[in-house]
Amino acid sequence: MAAEVESITEAQRAIDVVHLTKIYHTTKKEIKAIDDVSLHVDPHEFVSIVGPSGCGKSTLLKILAGLDELTEGEAKIFGEGITGPGEDRGMVFQAYTLFPWLSVRKNIEFGPRLKKMPVKQKREISDYFLKMVNLENFANAYPKELSGGMKQRVAIARALANNPKVLLMDEPFGALDAQTRSDMQQLLLQIWKREKTTIVFITHDIEEAIFLSQRIYIMHSHPGRLADELNADLGLFDGSELVKPAEFLKLKDYIVSLLKK
Numbered sequence: 001m002a003a004e005v006e007s008i009t010e011a012q013r014a015i016d017v018v019h020l021t022k023i024y025h026t027t028k029k030e031i032k033a034i035d036d037v038s039l040h041v042d043p044h045e046f047v048s049i050v051g052p053s054g055c056g057k058s059t060l061l062k063i064l065a066g067l068d069e070l071t072e073g074e075a076k077i078f079g080e081g082i083t084g085p086g087e088d089r090g091m092v093f094q095a096y097t098l099f100p101w102l103s104v105r106k107n108i109e110f111g112p113r114l115k116k117m118p119v120k121q122k123r124e125i126s127d128y129f130l131k132m133v134n135l136e137n138f139a140n141a142y143p144k145e146l147s148g149g150m151k152q153r154v155a156i157a158r159a160l161a162n163n164p165k166v167l168l169m170d171e172p173f174g175a176l177d178a179q180t181r182s183d184m185q186q187l188l189l190q191i192w193k194r195e196k197t198t199i200v201f202i203t204h205d206i207e208e209a210i211f212l213s214q215r216i217y218i219m220h221s222h223p224g225r226l227a228d229e230l231n232a233d234l235g236l237f238d239g240s241e242l243v244k245p246a247e248f249l250k251l252k253d254y255i256v257s258l259l260k261k
């Protein structure tokens with residue numbers, strides 16, 4: 001009976017990573033990028049993964065996106081083994097990855113166009129997401145005319161326009177200035193609450209992880225291993241205002257101490 005209950009829970013998980021190891025083979029050596037990592041993300045959860053440079057964060061996300069293969073273990077999405085990219089997952093990277101030859105609107109409509117949606121429906125989708133990311137006035141602009149924050153808003157809109165169940169974000173705000181970054185964090189939280197997307201968010205900014213997430217996985221490097229899993233859903237913020245500074249600092253200090261080990 002216990003086994004049955006366990007298997008139902010596992011099938012309902014948005015992401016389930018079980019004893020995952022990733023080894024890269026270069027001409028000179030083998031690099032163990034990820035060593036026996038197990039983690040999960042439930043539907044509608046906002047989970048961050050924090051860790052130093054080289055601990056395998058991007059590698060893990062690429063495996064979840066189906067853009068890279070694991071060496072050992074399992075990576076599942078809603079109970080199914082991940083075998084390649086799929087519409088159920090949207091990706092937002094740190095580097096700006098818009099199509100430079102397409103307008104903002106056409107970038108957002110890219111996924112719907114691949115699905116051969118009728119013009120009217122595509123338009124409705126792009127209108128909806130342009131509004132969501134406050135870029136209605138830039139529908140016809142091209143990526144080179146946009147600031148970094150605006151480009152990332154288009155990237156988020158483009159990922160969401162595909163109606164993914166899971167949004168995979170690899171340091172999406174890493175290149176932004178502090179104010180824009182803070183605005184983007186709040187926008188992302190609004191979108192997450194409204195769309196009920198499941199989000200896996202990679203960052204090496206501890207405060208960003210605490211502000212955004214319900215749970216945080218901390219990783220160590222060389223090889224990339226899991227150090228701890230923390231609950232960050234502690235009512236530390238009311239909107240963007242920090243209302244429990246002592247608890248916030250305690251959590252932050254603990255994560256810093258883990259990363260120093």
Ligand SMILES: Nc1ncnc2c1ncn2[C@@H]1O[C@H](COP(=O)(O)OP(=O)(O)OP(=O)(O)O)[C@@H](O)[C@H]1O
Pocket residue numbers: 024025026031032033051052053054055056057058059060204
């Ligand atoms: N294609 C590849 N071939 C060989 N080694 C790789 C490859 N991609 C990543 N690695 C190695 O795997 C390890 C993890 O890299 P990864 O990019 O996942 O780290 P990261 O945690 O995302 O770091 P950062 O915070 O700097 O983005 C590193 O040692 C890296 O050199």
Ligand SMILES: [Mg+2]
Pocket residue numbers: 057058059
């Ligand atoms: Mg990375």
